[in-house]
Amino acid sequence: MVPTVEKLTRTDAGLASQLRVSVARLSRRLRNERDPDSTISVSGLSVLGVLFREGESTVGRLAEHERVRPPSMTRTVSCLVEDGYVVRRPHDTDGRQTVLTLSEKGEETVRVERRRRDAWLAVRLRELSPEERDVLRRAAPILEALSQKG
Amino acid sequence: MVPTVEKLTRTDAGLASQLRVSVARLSRRLRNERDPDSTISVSGLSVLGVLFREGESTVGRLAEHERVRPPSMTRTVSCLVEDGYVVRRPHDTDGRQTVLTLSEKGEETVRVERRRRDAWLAVRLRELSPEERDVLRRAAPILEALSQKG
DNA sequence: TATTGTTATACTCTATAACTATA
DNA sequence: TATAGTTATAGAGTATAACAATA
Structure with missing residues (x-):
């Protein structure tokens, strides 16, 4: 399949490097x-996602979560309020x-955008073999845990 | 471990959704x-990475690869030339x-930045069980292939 | 006094439109 | 006429500094 990659991942340092590149590219x-006609920004959409998962939040907590300074988050949020999300x-x-x-509009926007991106990935997943899908199924929670460490 | 995630990934749509979130977060x-003292930008570093892998390129090809318009790439490249990368x-x-x-400086910069980010991930990988690392070792080339589809 | 959030201002990255040089 | 790249200019997103309101 991809010999150089398999060779690289035999060591932990090689696995780190390969995983980093793969994850960044994907x-x-x-x-x-994303929907090219959508008026909402990437950072705005990310904030909507956090509010969707957590129910509610504050400017300070959102800024910390998104690794952005409070004045920047104030501005992002102001746009989202102005546009009714x-x-x-x-x-x-x-x-x-x-x-x-x-808002209702905000919740619906999150659902639509998720469906859209999940659809792209779901199509690619169907092109894989059952064994490959199984590997990813087991890898997903490990990747999730990795990003929450440190 | 993480029951909700494992439940979600039983279906392909659920796997797509979970994998998307995990990958984005990681x-x-x-x-x-990244090195907080580094003067080089994220997009600049990405361009250095492409040149490192491909040896050489042009403004047009880099713009296409990075999904950016030619004038934007002209500017990014001009900064990189000005700073000697x-x-x-x-x-x-x-x-x-x-x-x-x-340039020599550009190659060295790519090596240093890679080591830095690989180091963070390598530490996290060592905290996993051998079985979990094995799953990731097999997942890496599949993730790489996924991003090249479509 | 410390904390939460905002306003004022500037910098970086990207885009579109118009231009130059070469094919 | 088409293509590769650049210049001019504007918009989006983020940052720091200074400020207001509340704890």
């Missing part, structure tokens, strides 16, 4: 599978904070 | 492991084209 491909409301007990949640 | 982590020379037979290659 990630780039997946990012490019996100709703701001005051925090119950802490007047300094603002709580952010998805 | 990729983000790896990108953040890349060398321009005229094409042998076609006077319109410019051939780009890495």
Whole structure:
């Protein structure tokens, strides 16, 4: 199949290098599978995804999660609010904070974008052998755990 | 371990979704492991990587490879030339084209940055069980092939 | 005083449009 | 006329510094 790759991954350092390149490339491909007519930005979509998973958040927590500075997140969120994807409301007990949640439009946008990118990948997965799919099925949770370490 | 993930990946659509999220997150982590004191940009580093692998290229081919418009690549390359990472020379037979290659400094930069990011990942890999590493060892070439499809 | 978030401002990366030089 | 690359200019996203409001 791909002899040089298999040879490289025999050592841990080789595996690290190969995995890094593979993951970066696949990630780039997946990012490019966005709706070209969509007005929403990549960073905006990422924020919607976090709110979808976590239910609600604040500017500070979102900034930390996305590894961005608070003023940058303020701006991203302001655009999302202006375009109707996100709703701001005051925090119950802490007047300094603002709580952010998805609007109906925001939730629907997340679902549509996910379907779109999952579709691209699902087609490629169907072209693999059952054995290859099985390897990826077992690799997915390991990759997930890797990114949460450190 | 992570029951929800294992359940999700039983179907192909679920595997696509899970793999997409895992890959995107791991990729983000790896990108953040860059040298904070480095003056070179992420896109610049990516271009150096292509030149390292392919030996030489042109503005047009690099723009296509990085999915960027030619004027953007002209600017990225100009910075790389100005900072001494890349060398321009005229094409042998076609006077319109410019051939780009890495300088010594450019090659060394690629090696240093690779070592740095591989080091982060290699540490995480050592924390896995031998069985988990084996799964990733077999998954790496499949992920690589996936990104080259379509 | 410390924390949360915002405004003001500037820098980087990318894009489109128009131009030059060569094929 | 078409292609490769560049210049001019503008938009999007992020950063730092300074500020306001609240804890």
